[in-house]
Amino acid sequence: MKSAHPKKQRIAQQRPTFMYLLDLVLIAWIIEAVDQFFLAGQLDRFGIHPRQAFGLLGIPIMPWLHGGFGHLSSNTVPFLTLGYIMLKSEGRRFYYSSAIIILLGGLGTWLIGGTGExxxxxxxxxxxxxxxxxxxxxIESKPLWLITGILVAVFYGSMIFGVLPQGQIPVSWEGHLTGMLAGIWLGRRHKGLSSE
Structure with missing residues (x-):
């Protein structure tokens, strides 16, 4: 049996880098620019529609759609910072782990989101x-994780309030809540695992 080409093996074994996160952000900005300048925000209708069959299509699409540049800007920095920590801890599992969070969080949003949203x-x-x-x-007993947790709590601890209903403010607290629960579940599953 012939072995795979060495160059292809190296590509397959490469760990994702910060540039990968930047590429994802660039894609989101390009999509939003096209939506705002050429489609008058029409792409937003492809988000998650709770408990509608059509709305299931929005689960993998939801992270790439935003309600304007302000919405996208507010998500860019935390995505890069928390995403980088996730990337460093998960290594090549980053792709799989992100997909699991999107799937579980999106499905949870589809189940508990308000009708007509x-x-x-x-x-x-x-x-x-x-x-x-x-x-x-x-749950880890490693100093690096403890320090990381303290820093994240200092800079992003207020995010916890985003999982609560926001009254008349059009914020997807359901997406926040189910996304966080998906991340907690994954974190428990990956306890003790080192990055690949």
């Missing part, structure tokens, strides 16, 4: 990263 934005994924990082920081 459309849920968009990367905040569900960001809350998933937050839940994952804080869970690992609490």
């Amino acid at each position: 459309v849920h968009i934005g990367a905040s569900g994924l960001i809350y998933g990263y937050f839940g994952y990082v804080m869970t690992r920081a609490i």
